[in-house]
Amino acid sequence: MYNIVKKGLMILGLTIALPAFANNYTIGTGSQSGTYYPLGGTLAKIWSENIPDFNMRAEVTAASVENIIKVATQKQLVGIAMGNVALKAYTGEKPFPRKMPTQVLFALYPNVVQFIVPADSDIHTISDLKGKKISLGAPGSGTRVSAVNILNILGITENDVKAQSLNYTATTSALANGQIDAGVIVGSLGVGAITELSLTRKIRILSFTPQELKKISAANSSYQAFTAPANSYKNVPEFEVPAVWNVLVTNQKMDDKLAYEMTKVAFENIDKIRQAVGVTKFMTIDNMPKLKGVPLHPGALKYYQEHHQ
Structure with a gap:
């Protein structure tokens, strides 16, 4: 009898606990x-x-x-x-x-669109990215969508670059190890992945020209010009980029x-x-x-x- 009652209480307990699972999000x-x-x-x-x-x-x-x-x-x-x-x-x-x-x-x-390159890279403009090995962001990420869209607006397709599909951490690691020429991270100014990279490697973030920024905003109003002040990351000069909320x-x-x-x-x-x-x-x-x-x-x-x- 004791075991039957014990089992019954356990079942009742489970029944009472069930609604709590509906409130786990x-x-x-x-x-x-x-x-x-x-x-x-x-x-x-x-x-x-x-x-x-x-x-x-x-x-x-x-x-x-x-x-x-x-x-x-x-x-x-x-x-x-x-x-x-x-x-x-x-x-x-x-x-x-x-x-x-x-x-x-x-x-x-x-969110700030940040194309990162080593400080001594021969890549100085967005057009210089053609033919380079670039991480455009992880599949299914907003970084990849933004990177591809922006490059397309400026007349650069995925076929024009050697595209890699890496997340934030893998992108900065590949840059640090010289496995890619450039990487895109679309995130907040001061995002941890770039901040950490700048502490161990000398980097730059590419600036877009006023004409490029105007062309991007005209094609997609969700992008607006954004000026990042110098030293937003260690030893990185001021840069002008598109940003989206x-x-x-x-x-x-x-x-x-x-x-x-x-x-x-x-x-x-x-x-x-x-x-x-x-x-x-x-x-x-x-x-x-x-x-x-x-x-x-x-x-x-x-x-x-x-x-x-």
Whole structure:
């Protein structure tokens, strides 16, 4: 009898515990050496600590494209993505096979397009990249989408370069070891992977000409000219590059109340977020709808409108 009762209690315990599993969520981030991962971890911690019956963890992914697909198929609750990639997903352009049922909770911070070369490289302009061995970013990443799009806008195709498909860490490692001529990282200014590389190797980041920047913005309005000050990385001179906003993407089917609560809690704890991830100084209520072309989720929009009466 004791064993029967014990088993019954165990079954009952499992039955009672089941609803908790429904409240375990993930946020899609990127490489551990980028900005997406620590930002995602910070958001996950703040939401888990301040929303009842809510538990979230950060998941390492190939970043933007993978995150959007997982959010669209409800394998992740939210994901961090570059605005240009989020726009392609919403409108159903390649690399997406169709329109993705995604919306934005809020904009995060601008991503900087950084073409990195050794300081003594004979590559000084974007056109000099032709024929060179270049890491264009991991498959399924926003870095790769941005790198290919920008080069295409400037008349350089993947066939014009010896393209490699490496993530942040592998890109900087290959540069340090002389295995590639250049590498692209599209991330926050001061991103860890480049910061660490600059401490052990002398590097440069290519500047785009005013004409190139104008051509890129005309072809895709999500890119804007950005000036990075000297010594943003150790001994790296000032550089002019395109930049695009990062956004937090969610499924259109997310519950309005949950979307509102997640937005509210994030901005009520913005000081903690900024303390952990400095580039989120750009993450403000005013900047929530910074990405044009993809609407805010109704729950997030309600919070935004409450502060813009």
